[in-house]
Amino acid sequence: MKQKQAMFWLQVRRATALAVVLLLWEGISALGWVDPFYAPPPSAIGGAIAELFADGEIYGHLEATFGAALLGLFLGLIGGALLGFIAALLRPVAELLEPVMAMLNAIPRVILAPLFIIWLGIGIASKVALSFILVVVLTFFAVYNGIRDVDTRLVERVKTLGGGSWTLLREVYVPSVVAWVMGSLKVAVGFAFTGAVVGEFVASSRGLGYLLAFAQSTYNAALTFALIVLVLVFVMILFGLAGALERYLLRWKYR
Amino acid sequence: MMLDIRNLQMSYGDEPVLENVDLGVAAGEFVSLIGPSGCGKSTLLRAVVGLQKPSAGDVRLDLKRREIGLLFQDDALLPWRTARDNVALGLRIRGATKAEARRTAMRWLESVGLGQFGDRYPRELSGGQRKRVAIAQVLALRPKLLLMDEPFASLDAIVRHYLTEDLLGWVDEEDLTVLMVTHDLEEAVAVSDRVVLLGNGPRAHVKGRWEIDLPRPRDLLRVKEEHQFAVTTRALWNALSEEVRTPTTRKRPEPETEEATP
Incomplete structure (x- = not known):
């Protein structure tokens, strides 16, 4: 109870601080201390957001970005988990995959965006591919290391109770892997959106990244800010969902 | 014999941890295995349940593997x-x-x-x-056979006392045969029919056996006032001290936490 109250007041303090910053910003703009061309006041940004929704055009763009990000996230999680699982269990596969994954992990993977656009065109496929490549490497290492670090005491415990490979997989390996993947799920959500938006930014005809490129080329700072806020809000919502899923699946850890 | 270990040799790589270990446990017996840290007591249990293969010798079981219960050091x-x-x-x-x-x-x-x-x-x-x-x-x-690897090592004294007492009750109720690894001398003498001392490793083997001729079930507090308890504990203490003091050249020490024994 006390902890809940403390949490509540912490949130109140944070919200107040945010409100103060926004008010100051608004005030400085109103006084003409900064050029609204570069730093439009919060009211102008809010106006830009309202405008985006008013004519309904934004929904198509949101759909494009969300579609690419979520599909990339989904495929990346599945692909990374499968590859990690196989690599951890089959030595030769690990020997082949590990250096490739390590290299992909070392570079900023968004540099692959132009290549995907050349290969897959400016449609959604290249965005999904970029999201996928960002997420798959992250998930691969989470699963691969997760399986190799599985508690050997648990493995031996299950063996001495008479369990075979199937029981080991179900009772020990899969739950360990789920724990590891859940630990990196939030990062994966962030990566998936990075992939989708950067892909759109580079070349596309739809999506929040496309709008961002448009805002940039027309020197529309208010629209740029508005789009940043939108991405922020949607990613925060997905973070919340990912957090809830994590707390549910790992309730043995958090309850 | 429910469990009959003959000439057992266990190795990690080329290095024998146990050599020529002979140990028998008859049905209904409660046997404790003590020895210096890292001498291979746990390795012996691993051989019995089949987690690790012996490099030589035999583990003969007069029961099925599935009739063996193993209680690990950690839960x-x-x-x-x-x-x-x-x-x-x-x-x-x-x-x-x-x-x-x-x-x-x-x-x-x-x-x-x-x-x-x-x-x-x-x-x-x-x-x-x-x-x-x-x-x-x-x-x-x-x-039917219960193997225990320092089952209560991590618990504090009171919890440990009551848990040991309860465990002895279940052992009698279920009519279990027990082989327990411990480095707590007093615990070993208090609960066992027989205490077997394993020598220092590498190539550890059995250095001595002590029968504790007190009727079971025992009162864990009372038994410590018995003359035989004092004599056997003293003898074991001397034997174990000698093992611990004997210098050994061990290439690969097994990491194991050592508790101070009174």
């Missing part, structure tokens, strides 16, 4: 399973239906005094309670 419960499902796990592996396994698991949790804790995850239990869950998990499979 090693699955953190993502509740106490009840941890106990049910072994039963499920042996083919019980989910409902059946859970019912039996709850009965065993009740008999180890954790009837209300079935829905708790291991993280939500104390060290002593987790130990009890681990015991229930092993006993639920109705073993």
Whole structure:
């Protein structure tokens, strides 16, 4: 109870601080201390957001970005988990995959965006591919290391109770892997959106990244800010969902 | 003999940890195995349950492997399973239906005094309670031979005392034969029919055997006032000291925590 109250007041303090910053910003703009061309006041940004929704055009763009990000996230999680699982269990596969994954992990993977656009065109496929490549490497290492670090005491415990490979997989390996993947799920959500938006930014005809490129080329700072806020809000919502899923699946850890 | 170990040799790589170990445990006996840290006591248990293959010698069992219960040093419960499902796990592996396994698991949790804790995850239990869950998990499979690897090493004195007392009760109720690894001399003498001393490693082998000719079940506090308890503890203390003091050239020490023995 006390902890809940403390949490509540912490949130109140944070919200107040945010409100103060926004008010100051608004005030400085109103006084003409900064050029609204570069730093439009919060009211102008809010106006830009309202405008985006008013004519309904934004929904198509949101759909494009969300579609690419979520599909990339989904495929990346599945692909990374499968590859990690196989690599951890089959030595030769690990020997082949590990250096490739390590290299992909070392570079900023968004540099692959132009290549995907050349290969897959400016449609959604290249965005999904970029999201996928960002997420798959992250998930691969989470699963691969997760399986190799599985508690050997648990493995031996299950063996001495008479369990075979199937029981080991179900009772020990899969739950360990789920724990590891859940630990990196939030990062994966962030990566998936990075992939989708950067892909759109580079070349596309739809999506929040496309709008961002448009805002940039027309020197529309208010629209740029508005789009940043939108991405922020949607990613925060997905973070919340990912957090809830994590707390549910790992309730043995958090309850 | 329910368990008959002959000329057992166990190695890690090329290095023999145990050599020429002979050890027999008859049905109904309670045998303790003591020895310096890292001499290979746990390795011997691993050989008996088949987690590790002997490099030479025999482990003869007058029962099926599935009739052996092993209680580990740490509780090693699955953190993502509740106490009840941890106990049910072994039963499920042996083919019980989910409902059946859970019912039996709850009965065993009740008999180890954790009837209300079935829905708790291991993280939500104390060290002593987790130990009890681990015991229930092993006993639920109705073993005939119980192997224990320093079962209560990590517990504080009072919890340890009552848990040992309860365990002795279950051993008698279930008519179990026991082989226990410990480095607590007094505990070994207090609970066992026989104490076997394993020498210093590498190439550790049996250095001595002491029969403790006191009737069981014993009162854990009373037994320490017995003359035979004092004499045997003293003799074991001397023998073990000699082993510990003998310098050895060991290339690869087994990491193991050592507790101070009085």
